[in-house]
Amino acid sequence: MTGEQSTTHIFQTSFGKVIALKSNGIIKAGSIRYARSERFQKPVAEQPSPSEIIFPDKTPVCPQAISPLVEKMIGPTQIENFDPDESTQYLSIFRPAHFTDQGKLPVVVWIHGGSHEIGCGDLPTSDPSEWVKEQEIMVVTVSYRLGLFGFLGGNDSRPPNLGLFDMIEALKWIKTYISEFGGDPENITLLGQSSGGDAIAHLMISEGVEGLFQRVIIQSAPLGLRHKRQKMSAEFLKKTEVLKDETDVLKMMDEYGKFVPSVIRYGLKAAMPFGVQYGFPPLCKEEESVDKWNAAAEKYDVLIGLNNDETAFYLKTSDALNKYFGKGLGLKIMDKTVEKTTELIYGNPAKIFAENYSKAGGNVYLFRIHSGLENSHVGAPHCIDLPLIFGNESAWKSSVMLKDIPWSYIHENGKKLRALWAEFARSGYISDYSERPEILKIRKISFQ
Template identity: 65%
Template sequence: MTTRQNIGTHIFYTPFGKILALKENGVIKAKSIRYARSERYKMPVALESVESYEIADKTPVCPQHITPLLERLIGKTDIEKFQPDESPQFLTITRSEKFNENEKLPVVVWIHGGSYEIGCGDLPTSDPTFWVKEQNIIIVSISYRLGLFGFLGGDENRLPNLGLFDIIESLKWVKKNIQSFGGNKENITLLGQSSGGDAIAHLMISEGVENFFQRAIIQSAPLGFRLKRSRMSLEFFRKTELLKDETDPLKMTESYAGFLPSFRKYGLKTSMPFCTQYGYPPLCKEEESLPKWKENAKKYDVLIGLNNDETAFYVKTAKEGLYTYLHEKILNKIVRKTTESIYEKPANIFAQNYKEGGGNIYQFKIHSKLKNNYIGASHCVDLPLIFENESAWKNSELLKDVPWNHIQENGGKLRALWAEFARSGKISDDSERPEILELRKV
């Protein structure tokens, strides 16, 4: 079936059932496939098969509170295109239309960021079309429970780490079904940015993930926020008890923000109120985490890194408060100190510990090479490089002083390196590097 817009359909026959996909812009997309279901605060239940599958008009998302800061950073969200769903366990598979039936393509599973609080796998700003066509890989974009629904718990009635369990269910689904889409189930790389990268690091030490993936690309994970959170999490858990039976999930997401100012006593980590919780399944105790990563180091190839000026957008573009009146040199010092404490030093500790465990690990850093770019290489600047979609990013304040051809030139080279790592777990010294990238094997 073909229309004047050159949009067609394709059917995949899988162990899960018959799945209808769209053919457009040189790729085939099987959108919003439900991989599990869940009730509020309960474990996800895998779907074993589907009798009939139709392409949804709207993208399902976990109920969430979109902030003005996020809309300045990324761009305005067209909420009419999304459907809130308290059971948001969906995934989308993107593959090139050009495909040799004898091929088994490397698979990259995209785990979105958003402080475990906002976002979904299927956003225009993370459209993998360019990358899939360029590098002939398959990308699976997953959605999972967030915020109160997925990353805050403390007892048997409100379980912690449910979002992590959702991700594990999605990986089981991929392992079982991806061959039907042309993917190699023995060559799966997890790619995550921000809290998505943090989730991947914790999946590496989670129970019940054996052989679900072989590699990990961890971008801008705020590993500095992972420690000494238990008191804050417990207080947040208790204060939100009165919201747990609210029938309207959107009211829940609007209400919890009122408690956040009272957590300022816990320092910078207050800016990320939701997180994985140690000491509850599928995770170990906090003090066991570094030894666990060392113990598991030979299981996964890892590429981990950050942007040089991670916190610059938040610090330098604040519209009100103290930062507005500070001299640029002071602001630069704040950016450097916070970037080091939240991202850089924890990534260095992670990498060194992993190397000591005998692991294959690379480290990277993305810099800004543009003279007039006030905020430099801030948090999220890696996203348009990986997911090149000019129409989605054109209104982002993050890229205000960045020419699009700069994103295109550096992004193409970065995507090639990341795809090389996904294929083999290695990056050759002879492979071309973008000028903005610092990369080394640990």
């Protein structure tokens, strides 16, 4: 946050005295520890603190390998601003500075994406300040364990789904304390993109989440990769056993790439080798998942969808592929491949999810974001929804994904999209009369 000088704001809460920063109409309480953990152990809720809770000098982040593709398409990671921490259970709270405590703000909980392998809750490209100011909502961003630490496992010594357990602990913290920051604990919406959306879909059918949230917004979840992962995960677990006691986490990050499952052997799902695992707490068996979602239909409002050209993010940005498929017949083949893989991984699974949910009596909307620009090489790829939802032009200035898109176009469409998402977060509904951005197609799924 830049502009006016930051001042401190104190929240006197039952969790402790939280020192926040106030700047540009936003109050941010950053990197509050909600739980802690030992390696490969379930998280333990953090207890109230007798001392002041203040911003750390650096943002805690789960140890991870840098993704060259993300660095290129979204922007470089300023690694000097982050501090690797295995026990990375932190959350940050954003709320309007002018809001009075006489009311309670609807709460949106951001679960970041990154293939269950990279990212954190506090990145400049997902700073929700613009959205919070525009719509007078509260946003809580959550960091959790990733990769080897949070989304592999499969036995007693290395249990799976630890990242999901972290999220559940974060939601319990939010439910307990968020009213003391001005949020409404009875109006909580989970928002997730990519693997974050995948995680949210599975939180809907997890044990121990009763009453922790009321709505979900699932963006670009790769639900088509969720099936029959057991054999692949078991192989990956076995091969990484040599790393489980390594004390140097950076060495672990350097080494595990040698053992990533083969796409040739396991198909497209190997492109996301880390993930939630059925048949282990807090999840059911895979064959029970659809019935579990149907049973959840009366509990949660759902807004689910995707970008029209999701896999262009991976395929059309490859120099090697563009050499052969960048023009003429090759480009037609590329376009068809993007279309087919987008539907396989994202589109059809989202449609089936929404239709099943509606048939079970659920309130569900299905959306699709299009490019709306002529001669756009990548169209509306994976992650294009992030600048639309979060804005923050300065954070996206190095993004190759946006290099041919005027920021005014992103802002104009993003402001309308943010208003719709906030409307859903407040009530679970989107009015037929609410203004739509030109890039969005959205409809309520209804089977009556």
